[in-house]
Amino acid sequence: MEHLPELVEFAAQCVRESGGDAGALHDIRLAVGEVCANVIEHGYTGERRGSITIETTTTAERLVVRIEDDGEVFDPSGLPPPDTGSDWRRREPGNLGWHLVYGVMDEVTHEPRGDRGNVVILAKRIGPASASAPETG
């Protein structure tokens, strides 16, 4: 988890270089942070080491972030929706992370990498554009 800020900051820098506004910067940081934290917590449960690779691609109007890991296969589209309506006494925070990812991104796709590993692709409209680069953490 100690490398989480580096992964988030890499994606944030890509938004800045692409001319994204404060809203896009926030949403990308949030979504990348949630996806990577989920991989670290659940994809590599009990493992001391694991890789997460982030690549970004920008076009004239949007930023696409590709997050790849070698952890346990996990399909977020099968998750039940979180509880966002109960009384505070019964409210539980489960599944909020992916709910936020879907809520702030324009597109979210997941593909398993065979028996182990995942590819999550996040897309967000950001406006004017420029760069792309990969980083492994």
Place this chain on the structure above:
Amino acid sequence: METSVDRRGDVIIVHISGSMDGLTAEDLQHVFSSEMEAGRRDLVADLGAVDYTSSAGLRVLLGTMKHARSHDGDLRLARPRPEVLKVLKLSGFTRILMVFDTVDDAVASFG
């Protein structure tokens, strides 16, 4: 993330800056837990300098609010930036947590 704590009467104000995420949530929980263990249950989280909160940060806010209310106190939020407020709304937290535009308003709400 950095935190600092102020006290106004019986109300504790926790000023938070930076990111509330999986890396910092434990530290934030410790700050709130320390205050509650000392018997202080009327809490304000000043979010004015929070860049973003992930689900890990939301879990801390929810757990703290539940604990405070179960001891006749409350956790109330102040000054969330528009992006953070959006996340609070997406999560349904604005239905169960009181959110104020200023720290003064949040403190005054405890009466």
